[in-house]
Amino acid sequence: MDKLNVMLVGVGGQGTLLASRVLGNVAIKKDFDVKVSEVHGMSQRGGSVVTYVKFGKKIYSPLIEKGEADIIIAFEQLEALRWLEYLKEGGRLIINEQKIDPMPVITGKAKYPENILEKIKANYHNSISVDALAIAKECGNIKAVNIVLLGLLASSTDIKKSVWIEAMKEVIPVKLFDVNMKAFEAGYNLK
Amino acid sequence: MKKLMLGNEAVARGVYEAGATVATAYPGTPSTEITENIAKYNDIYSEWSPNEKVALEVAIGASISGARSICSMKHVGLNVAADPLFTVSYTGVNGGLVIMVADDPGMHSSQNEQDSRFYARASKVPMLEPSDSQECKDFVKKAFEISEEFDCPVLVRLSTRIAHSQSIVEIEDKTEYKIKEYKKNFDKYVMMPAMARKRHVEVERRQDLLKKYSNITDLNTIEWRSKDIGIITSGVAYQYSKEVFPSASFLKIGVVYPLPEAMINEFAKKVKELYVVEELEPFFENQIKKMGIKVKGKELLPVMGELSARILREKLLNEYTLSETKINEIIPARPPVMCPGCPHRGMYYVLKKLKLTVSGDIGCYTLGALPPTESMDTCICMGASIGVAHGMEKARGKEFGKKTVAVLGDSTFIHSGITSLIDIVYNKGNSTVIILDNSITGMTGHQHNPTTGFTIKGEVTRQVDLVKLANAVGIDRVRVVDPFDIVEFEKVVREEINADQPSVIISQRPCALLKHVKFEGALKINTEKCRMCKKCLSVGCPAIVDKGDRIEVNGALCVGCMLCTKVCSFDSFEKAGDING
Numbered sequence: 001m002d003k004l005n006v007m008l009v010g011v012g013g014q015g016t017l018l019a020s021r022v023l024g025n026v027a028i029k030k031d032f033d034v035k036v037s038e039v040h041g042m043s044q045r046g047g048s049v050v051t052y053v054k055f056g057k058k059i060y061s062p063l064i065e066k067g068e069a070d071i072i073i074a075f076e077q078l079e080a081l082r083w084l085e086y087l088k089e090g091g092r093l094i095i096n097e098q099k100i101d102p103m104p105v106i107t108g109k110a111k112y113p114e115n116i117l118e119k120i121k122a123n124y125h126n127s128i129s130v131d132a133l134a135i136a137k138e139c140g141n142i143k144a145v146n147i148v149l150l151g152l153l154a155s156s157t158d159i160k161k162s163v164w165i166e167a168m169k170e171v172i173p174v175k176l177f178d179v180n181m182k183a184f185e186a187g188y189n190l191k
Numbered sequence: 192m193k194k195l196m197l198g199n200e201a202v203a204r205g206v207y208e209a210g211a212t213v214a215t216a217y218p219g220t221p222s223t224e225i226t227e228n229i230a231k232y233n234d235i236y237s238e239w240s241p242n243e244k245v246a247l248e249v250a251i252g253a254s255i256s257g258a259r260s261i262c263s264m265k266h267v268g269l270n271v272a273a274d275p276l277f278t279v280s281y282t283g284v285n286g287g288l289v290i291m292v293a294d295d296p297g298m299h300s301s302q303n304e305q306d307s308r309f310y311a312r313a314s315k316v317p318m319l320e321p322s323d324s325q326e327c328k329d330f331v332k333k334a335f336e337i338s339e340e341f342d343c344p345v346l347v348r349l350s351t352r353i354a355h356s357q358s359i360v361e362i363e364d365k366t367e368y369k370i371k372e373y374k375k376n377f378d379k380y381v382m383m384p385a386m387a388r389k390r391h392v393e394v395e396r397r398q399d400l401l402k403k404y405s406n407i408t409d410l411n412t413i414e415w416r417s418k419d420i421g422i423i424t425s426g427v428a429y430q431y432s433k434e435v436f437p438s439a440s441f442l443k444i445g446v447v448y449p450l451p452e453a454m455i456n457e458f459a460k461k462v463k464e465l466y467v468v469e470e471l472e473p474f475f476e477n478q479i480k481k482m483g484i485k486v487k488g489k490e491l492l493p494v495m496g497e498l499s500a501r502i503l504r505e506k507l508l509n510e511y512t513l514s515e516t517k518i519n520e521i522i523p524a525r526p527p528v529m530c531p532g533c534p535h536r537g538m539y540y541v542l543k544k545l546k547l548t549v550s551g552d553i554g555c556y557t558l559g560a561l562p563p564t565e566s567m568d569t570c571i572c573m574g575a576s577i578g579v580a581h582g583m584e585k586a587r588g589k590e591f592g593k594k595t596v597a598v599l600g601d602s603t604f605i606h607s608g609i610t611s612l613i614d615i616v617y618n619k620g621n622s623t624v625i626i627l628d629n630s631i632t633g634m635t636g637h638q639h640n641p642t643t644g645f646t647i648k649g650e651v652t653r654q655v656d657l658v659k660l661a662n663a664v665g666i667d668r669v670r671v672v673d674p675f676d677i678v679e680f681e682k683v684v685r686e687e688i689n690a691d692q693p694s695v696i697i698s699q700r701p702c703a704l705l706k707h708v709k710f711e712g713a714l715k716i717n718t719e720k721c722r723m724c725k726k727c728l729s730v731g732c733p734a735i736v737d738k739g740d741r742i743e744v745n746g747a748l749c750v751g752c753m754l755c756t757k758v759c760s761f762d763s764f765e766k767a768g769d770i771n772g
Contacts, residue, residue, distance in 0.1 A: 011525065012527065013530070021195075021357070024195045024357055025195060027195075028193060028194075028195050028359065033358075033359065034195060034357075034358065034359060035323075035356055035357065035358045036195070036356065036357040036358075037352060037355065037356045037357075038197070038355045038356070038357070039299070039355070040220055040221060040223070040224075040299075040300070040355055040636065041220030041221065041299060041300025041634065041635065041636075042220070042299070042300040042527050042557075042558075042634060044527070044636075045527040045528060045529065045530060045555060045558065045634075046525075046527055046528040046529075046530060046733055047525055047526055047527035047528070048524075048525040059358070060430040060431070060433040060434045061427075061430045061431050061433075061434045061499070061500050062352055062356040062358070062427070062430065063352070063431075063499055063500070065499065065500055065501045065512075066501065066512065067512055078522065078523070078525070079525070081516075081518065081520060081522055082522050082525075084516040084518065085515060085516045098747065100733075100745065100747075100748065101733070101736045101745070102523050102524065102525035102526070103525070103526060103528050103561070103562060103563070103731075103733065104523045104524060104526075104562070105523050105736070106563075106728070106731075106733065106735070106736050106737060107562055107563045107728065107731075107737075108737055109562070110521070110523035110524075111521075111523070112523065113520045113521070113522065113523075116520075119518050119520070120518065123517040123518055124517070133747060142747060
């Protein structure tokens with residue numbers, strides 16, 4: 001692996017930022033150049049959010065363009081659909097099965113598309129879906145959804161598990177580390 | 192040591208390494224994390240100031256008295272700080288003075304996308320622009336040196352993609368900076384007309400020196416490759432350009448004002464085709480054209496929004512990449528919403544019910560303008576709500592005024608609402624002003640302010656008493672009410688809009704995201720009790736969902752704030768039991 005473009009997409013408040021920071025630190029440990037582009041401010045408040053993580057020999061633009069993502073981790077089904085066109089041909093898609101209705105759906109102005117997972121899996125063969133919320137709950141904290149998904153991502157790269165764990169140590173607060181470690185293992189062993 | 196850092200965090204590191212000892216700011220996306228990170232260094236005095244003007248004045252005081260100081264803000268903050276900016280350009284500095292300004296092309300979290308480079312030209316202050324986190328650190332250190340060498344403040348401009356991108360930074364040790372001697376200097380620091388006239392002469396002389404400097408400093412660099420295409424660019428636009436034109440020659444501008452004219456001339460002469468790639472306004476382009484050089488820029492590239500590698504490929508190379516998904520589906524938008532448990536939701540429920548004209552302001556509560564609350568008529572800038580409501584009343588009369596309220600947050604009120612409240616009292620207005628006291632500055636990610644009782648470093652401090660403050664400026668009718676007590680809230684609003692004098696309602700309830708705020712835990716719907724009247728949907732909570740045949744509570748989102756239980760006529764909400772988190 002000499003370069004990797006990963007997008008983390010979801011709903012503001014789901015912990016995409018923390019996951020992208022772990023990923024960024026993994027890249028540093030592997031001696032890559034790396035850029036992580038984040039979202040702060042208004043759009044964080046329950047809106048559609050995306051963070052880009054790019055690593056390789058030399059990274060210029062912090063953004064990933066349509067058709068350039070090697071991996072998309074979608075924290076929510078509708079968000080998986082929204083960002084699909086960013087996935088490159090044959091790219092890997094990891095989807096959390098959680099559904100969060102956006103306001104236009106809540107107010108009845110729009111419909112939440114049906115059978116998203118089936119449609120995606122039928123058309124994008126390198127995709128996988130998991131109920132990361134249930135797994136996180138089992139691990140003891142529903143907020144660890146992000147780390148479950150990160151564990152799953154880790155298992156599909158050729159980067160050693162120990163590197164991921166070291167990177168997590170740098171980003172996750174000590175008192176939350178154990179529950180997150182459990183979540184990571186659970187995600188890692190899903191493959 | 193190498194570290195992955197946000198642009199903003201790297202700026203903070205640069206401030207530390209440069210030995211600066213005073214840092215001030217008012218929070219604003221995308222600049223907030225600069226000062227949050229500076230505050231982590233024990234040897235730098237840091238503060239959240241009430242607004243950007245005060246922040247800059249404090250930094251100026253620190254500079255005049257000999258310390259290296261820095262003041263940070265978002266682009267619109269520089270409008271607020273423009274008054275001291277234009278005059279500190281005349282006085283110059285003693286210890287180095289750096290002013291960080293973060294633009295927001297694309298308006299991720301802003302009310303306009305003004306290009307702050309024009310401030311550099313208008314105030315005759317040099318401006319630097321880094322293109323990644325490493326440069327954020329290096330340029331800030333350099334900015335302190337330039338400030339002291341040329342006796343002027345130095346602006347450093349960031350944009351969202353630089354401020355909020357992480358890239359690798361090489362950490363260095365702090366250089367000790369000995370605070371400079373303070374000497375009273377009437378001619379330099381007292382800007383009365385006679386002295387200011389002399390200082391203006393100095394400013395023009397300095398301009399000449401800075402223009403020469405811009406041509407020789409390594410902040411501006413030429414990267415020679417193929418001379419078929421030459422690109423003049425800066426900041427994140429440089430990164431997009433490098434991605435699209437890997438074999439072109441580049442003149443990368445680090446000093447965006449004043450421009451390195453000799454360097455530009457030399458570069459332009461040697462390349463066949465010359466492009467200027469810059470986000471927002473044709474700031475470089477117009478100056479370069481004025482030099483008599485033929486360039487392509489905004490005739491091809493947009494003046495609105497952010498650039499990207501894709502836009503450059505399409506507009507400059509006519510290369511369109513077809514990217515379509517294999518699934519044909521209408522995807523509903525997901526606009527930002529007020530969080531579950533947000534105290535503002537109770538207030539908007541009442542304002543919507545009463546069908547009031549709402550003069551709004553800048554903060555999380557601006558989201559009340561969107562469906563389903565849709566209870567905001569105007570939002571202009573920080574603190575504008577009060578003046579706008581007053582103007583509406585003066586234009587349309589008292590009866591209109593009685594159907595109008597101004598709504599603004601505690602931090603926004605201190606920032607620049609208080610002066611307008613004084614205006615209402617002084618000029619015999621009758622407006623009702625609702626101050627949302629949620630114990631924090633919310634939208635920018637929880638910063639303390641003068642009403643919270645804590646400093647940026649978390650030290651306990653004297654808290655502004657909003658009731659006494661309103662009383663002191665002449666508001667006799669001040670009411671404090673919990674926005675989740677919607678019955679009482681409605682009663683209070685009705686009373687105050689109908690009163691024949693101005694009033695202030697303090698809507699008091701802490702932000703639901705604050706750590707000490709505890710709720711009951713998620714609720715669920717008792718479908719046997721629910722009659723599908725859908726009244727609960729009117730509170731606009733993202734956790735309450737209309738499933739067509741039933742109402743459902745999203746247990747992963749619901750915090751149990753109980754607001755819906757107060758709206759429901761059939762007692763249909765009940766505790767969901769054990770859902771951890």
